[in-house]
Amino acid sequence: MILLDGKKTSEAIQSEIAAEVAQIKAEGGKAPHLAAILVGNDGGSMTYVNNKVLACERVGFESTLIHYDTEVTEEELLAKIKEINQDDTVDGLIVQLPLPKHINANRVLEVMDYKKDVDGFHPVNVGHMVVGLPSYLPATPYGIMELLDRYKIETKGKHCVVVGRSNIVGLPVSILMSKCTFPGDATVTICHRHTVDLASHTRQADILIVAVGQPLMIKADMVKEGAVVIDVGTTRVPDATRERGWRLRGDVDFDNVASKCSYITPVPGGVGPLTISMLLKNTLRAAKKEVHA
Numbered sequence: 001m002i003l004l005d006g007k008k009t010s011e012a013i014q015s016e017i018a019a020e021v022a023q024i025k026a027e028g029g030k031a032p033h034l035a036a037i038l039v040g041n042d043g044g045s046m047t048y049v050n051n052k053v054l055a056c057e058r059v060g061f062e063s064t065l066i067h068y069d070t071e072v073t074e075e076e077l078l079a080k081i082k083e084i085n086q087d088d089t090v091d092g093l094i095v096q097l098p099l100p101k102h103i104n105a106n107r108v109l110e111v112m113d114y115k116k117d118v119d120g121f122h123p124v125n126v127g128h129m130v131v132g133l134p135s136y137l138p139a140t141p142y143g144i145m146e147l148l149d150r151y152k153i154e155t156k157g158k159h160c161v162v163v164g165r166s167n168i169v170g171l172p173v174s175i176l177m178s179k180c181t182f183p184g185d186a187t188v189t190i191c192h193r194h195t196v197d198l199a200s201h202t203r204q205a206d207i208l209i210v211a212v213g214q215p216l217m218i219k220a221d222m223v224k225e226g227a228v229v230i231d232v233g234t235t236r237v238p239d240a241t242r243e244r245g246w247r248l249r250g251d252v253d254f255d256n257v258a259s260k261c262s263y264i265t266p267v268p269g270g271v272g273p274l275t276i277s278m279l280l281k282n283t284l285r286a287a288k289k290e291v292h293a
């Protein structure tokens, strides 16, 4: 069994990005600039956004964090996004989700300039991804592709089973795995909460990608011998032995599943660390106008 080390892979990607940024600056160019909008004071969201800003600093990007109270109106938020759309000094823009209920997240996404949508959630980028045109790939599926690529895991002709069909992970990763690119060319099955006899599907997977958010739901008897298992799930569960009172759990029962796998991601330290690196990569691509002219 080989552990897919997301932390090490993420560090390698960030070093490559930092080297490229240093080169751009040495040649008199401008550092890529990411703007992040955060609404409200949810602890998880604040940590995610702060980590993104810190990662920008690490690789030499510029970053701007715009933090609104939960009470901000949709109008105010949309006005700010339109302002950033027009601001040539900003290359990439992200709006941390989830947003408060009184704000329509779809409207926020649609108002954003798709050329700055480095999260890859704008319908134009999603459409481009589906038909194989240049697009920003959503960071978590992009990270999974990068991990499979860097570990040279064969995907062509394999049966890939994806559990979960969210717009940010399950659905895009299943599209990417089915396309005629590398990694890709897999035969893909998508499972969700209405799937009957989930285990009968997961047991057929050469590559099993799980993005559900239910700790330890994938047990050893649901996994084929020799499978590649990618665990996207990250749920905080109470843990009195930790000072902070919680620990992260994946969707896969790692302790009992790992010995059956050819490759498996741990949680933490698997897919998670890659997400920020791929956001940085999208921002660098935005600054270089590599995706949309």
Ligand code: NDP
Residues within 6 Å of the ligand: 140, 163, 164, 165, 166, 167, 168, 169, 170, 191, 192, 193, 194, 195, 198, 211, 212, 213, 214, 232, 233, 234, 235, 271, 272, 273, 275
């Ligand atoms: P969502 O809640 O948006 O989607 C969960 C999906 O799981 C849905 O499609 C749902 O089906 C499906 N599902 C729920 N219960 C079952 C079940 N019993 N059997 C089969 N399918 C089921 O979650 P996300 O996709 O946003 O996130 C999934 C997990 O990945 C979470 O733990 C999240 O924290 C983690 N995550 C980690 C990231 C990272 O590492 N960087 C980034 C993003 C997410 P249905 O559509 O029918 O409701």
